[in-house]
Amino acid sequence: MTAIADRPVRRVVTGMSFTECPRWRPSEDDGAGRLWFADFYTQAYYSVRGDGSDLRTELEVPGQPSGLGWLPDGRMVFVSMRDAALMRREHDGSVVVHADVSDHVGGHPNDMVVDAEGRCYLGDFGFDLMGGADLARTGLLRVDPDGAVTRVAEGLWFPNGSAITPDGGTLLVDETFGNRVSAFDVAPDGALGPRRDWARFGEPPTASAVGEAIGQLAVAPDGCGLDAKGCLWVADAVGGRAVRVREGGEVVDTVSPGTGVYACTLGGADGRTLYLCCAPDFDEHARSAAREGEIRAVDVDVPHAGRP
Template sequence: MTDREIRTVVSGMSYTECPRWHDGRLWFADFYIHAIYSVNEDGTGLRVEVEVPGQPSGFGWLPDGRLVFVSMKDRKVMRREDDGAVVLHADVADHVGGHANDMVVDGQGRCWLGDFGFDLMSGADIETTGVLRIDPDGTTTPVAQDLWFPNGSVVSPDGRTLIVDETFGNRISAFTIEADGSLSERRDWAVFGELPTSRAVAEAIPQVVLAPDGCGLDSEGCLWVADAVGGRVCRVAEGGPILETVEPGTGVFACMLGGTDGRTLFMSCAPDFNEIARSAAREAEIRAVTVDVPHAGLP
């Protein structure tokens, strides 16, 4: 574990997720306050960017600057127009097995979206699911399958590789993005352990060595990954070596590099991911630490 100074940027939230650095500000979703926020690097100037009654998750920007974002429980991707109007970008209800979840938007305006695959909060058994590609016109195409809770995702700086965390799968997967927008066969980017032998969540979690959740790339090709069950963020090299670990002192469910020099690692922290507990409290924070290697890729 690296001994780095950790500071609090934002507090008093319910459950923050999907941090992104954009236009000189940190943006993030709050699941149970039902809004996407932005804030200055030092924590001042917090503002609501868009309210999302259906519960926000992953988001990004089209090449023309319009915001696109997930409405989890509606199983939709929405778009904010230049005049502030919020409109439907894509209805994915026919393609997902649970809440729509994290999403990365690439340089061509294609959204790469994962979903829960099952009813996590009700205690259902794990069901594998896939990744959807949503083209700029809203056309939706399944492009991957058999993933164990596809979660935080990034696109490499050259736009040719999609990297997807599988939270219950003990692994991070990678796909080549082909010229036609299809994905190559899944390959291991990092493996931390075997696939769980049980699909019951309570039995699978103890078998997870590292549960990769939200993540972000750095300019050396390493991935900072939030460990959803381990209370840590890890800098992982391709192949699986863990090069550095930061422990913020609580649960941590997403992370992203940003700041004016790209070296601030923002961490979405909360005591746990239980929907009932987090909805009833305002204990979530975004904490930050300065690291050595700056951000790269998308988001």
């Protein structure tokens, strides 16, 4: 069997600015399903068939799209970063504010995961990343189906991609500047237990300047997705790769597509396609001025599990 690191990585979508938050979703008009994703600086959500055909603009978001999910009744919920809001698309296509989180975040709201009850667990930058501010820790928000906002965790280093285990009992949160993936037990009412290390790649940064802190990261966990053996595929935002990690932090597989990797998910008809959100870097000015963002894909052995 060919090692995953040696398998060909193919281009699925090209000509984007900075793709993020990929989600595989069944489709009523396409039994195989479709890959949904955000593109920051073309300001829209898109979907595409698994082979890259039939690219569609699903929703334009002038406030910059990011996290994405669906409520149990099928309504789409999504982040408008610059509005510091979680939005909702109704069944008739109208868009409304699901929750205003401007009083709860220290930087742009970003990625999230939606549980089986429709509760959204949402992270934020914690500081003005693109404006050159010093690194600062932040918290995690839970937005309930009625739009109520509760701060459910503190002291996180840029909480980013998140996943929920198949039994709904554990929330995993990538901390991009923390050298770690954190885990929280999820109570039936959505409350979180104490934070614990799920995977630790090194010590949290001691530098406050972002450039120096990046140099202290062994892995910068960004977007992620779980597989059926309990491993987590993690986009390494400073390593130009996606890594498959066991609980405890052991890296058991690596995919290096030759460019930056900022998010990933498992999808395809059998859940065994790893989709990678790729770009040369994450600099806002460079990415908004170019169309070098892509989604690439590689076949893996273990299928998708959990949420998203």
